[in-house]
Amino acid sequence: MNRNVINPQDLFVGKAFSQTVAVEGAARWIFVSGQIDCDAQGKVRNPGDLAAQVRGTLDNLVIALAAQGATMADLVKVNVYIVDLDPSQTAAIRDIRAEYFDAEQPPAVTLVGIDRLSMDGLLVEIEAVAAR
Structure with a gap:
């Protein structure tokens, strides 16, 4: 399998995500x-x-991927949903993601602020697509 990550010069190159x-x-x-x-x-x-929930959620993502014989390096697309997202939180969330994602070829990532999740006390939910 070939994975080709491209961050076009005309787009922002961020930490812990790829544009394409x-x-x-x-x-x-x-x-x-x-x-x-x-x-x-x-x-x-x-x-x-x-911060603890982002880490715990990513730990659970590691477990889910492992059940299918995959790793975080196999991720190609990730959607992150944060309750009451404040833009000042973005850098901390990105830094935590960087601890888990492939530094050379991170997945494409979308970060979305939402009103609430399915359970009281939850602040983050992360869904993903991987390819092997």
Whole structure:
């Protein structure tokens, strides 16, 4: 499988995301449902703590990908939903993502502020697409 990441000169080049990702010859596409920071019993682990929830959610994404034989390096598209997103939080969220994503070829990423999620105390949900 070939993954071609291009960040056009006329677009902003950010940390922990790519502007475009093309995949050729992928044997498998893996679609991961929105992950949240909860334990196996469905209990929110870090209610109200955005940084801890971003990490916990990404940890759960690692587990979900591993179940399909994939890793974070296989990600091609990620959507991040944050409750009551304040633009001042963006850099911290991006820095945490950078700890998990491939530094050379990070996935395409969308960050969206929303009103609420499915459970009280949740501040972040992350869905993803991977290719292997």
